[in-house]
Amino acid sequence: MLPTPSTSHVSFDRVYEPAEDSYLLLDTLSSESEKAFLQKRFNEASEKSNASPSPLVVEVGSGSGVVLSFVDAHCEAIFGRADILTAGVDVNLHACKATVKTVDVTERDQREFGKSHGFYLGNVAADLLSAVKAGEVDVLIFNPPYVPTPDLPSTLPRENLSAFDLDSHLLSLSYAGGADGMEVTNRLLASIPEILHPTRGCAYVLLCAQNKPETVKDEIRKWGNGWAVEAVSSSGKKGGWEKLQIVRIWRASDASPID
């Protein structure tokens, strides 16, 4: 097992604390099957005369930075190459700062032990992928606010709130998902065909049972154009209300069957 990055420097009063969903993402991205998928997808060109360009990994809602720093630190084990570009997006500025710090600490650790890490570009504060250029993202990672809630908290800047209410508001952005817990995820899914690299792009999105994952997957399959989706891991099978699964969304090449 690859070591989990330390997030002990993060204030969890206003940044989402790594939990079961975060760890499921770590386990999934470093699983043998996903390593094989990613290594095949991003190393194929290296056997030809042209080296494939450095893949860009973007995490939306990077929070404490535990997932992004994990991918950045262990990219050689996951992708089979260390020239991976990583970047984070979060609607919460404190989370952006936390991710920067966590990646920094984790990369330092890697160097101290003579190990490689990816190339971290930085974090931006933004609403989902609104500031990301179309067609550039190779691997998108999203642990959404997936809890069903009556209302969706606003991402607009809050004023006249007490420090406690402000922190509560920031935390709510990390979990409150509106109807079926899908309001934010649906907006992200809608942007995927445009944002991902047209041939190499793939996305890992976490869903909980209340998100109606079968319906979500059926909708994605309707995109056509070679788009495919598959659950690649799950947890919480013992019957907690929050049974989780991670789906991989990718474009299978038009000619070959989905592999």
Add this chain to the structure above:
Amino acid sequence: MKVLTLNFLTCAVKACKSSTSSFPLHPKECELVSDSIVPNPALLTNILPRVDWSALITISTELGFPTLPPTAPTIEELQSDEKMMAELHTLLLETQISEGSLVCGNCGHEYKIKEGIANFLLPNHLV
């Protein structure tokens, strides 16, 4: 944020997406810091194919870096040109923007950068 990040960012305003002038965003009054990074020619040559060269020329000039040639070097040219390799290493891998703003060439909206983090959250009237 690294200067290379600008290769992947555009204006967050929906109406600007169809305009070619929304990319690249223009750095304005930026404070730069330089990380010292061990030269990594393999990384640079693997990044180069996905860099929008004409955008990089604009960004480089606006940040006050040496003028880049009008066309991107091929991988072979880059590998045999130590000076170009060093310049791109400094610009793309070592340089961070810590403070300042990024301006959209289409709508003119300014995105502030503070402590190295650009803020693309739009005010109510632009959402």
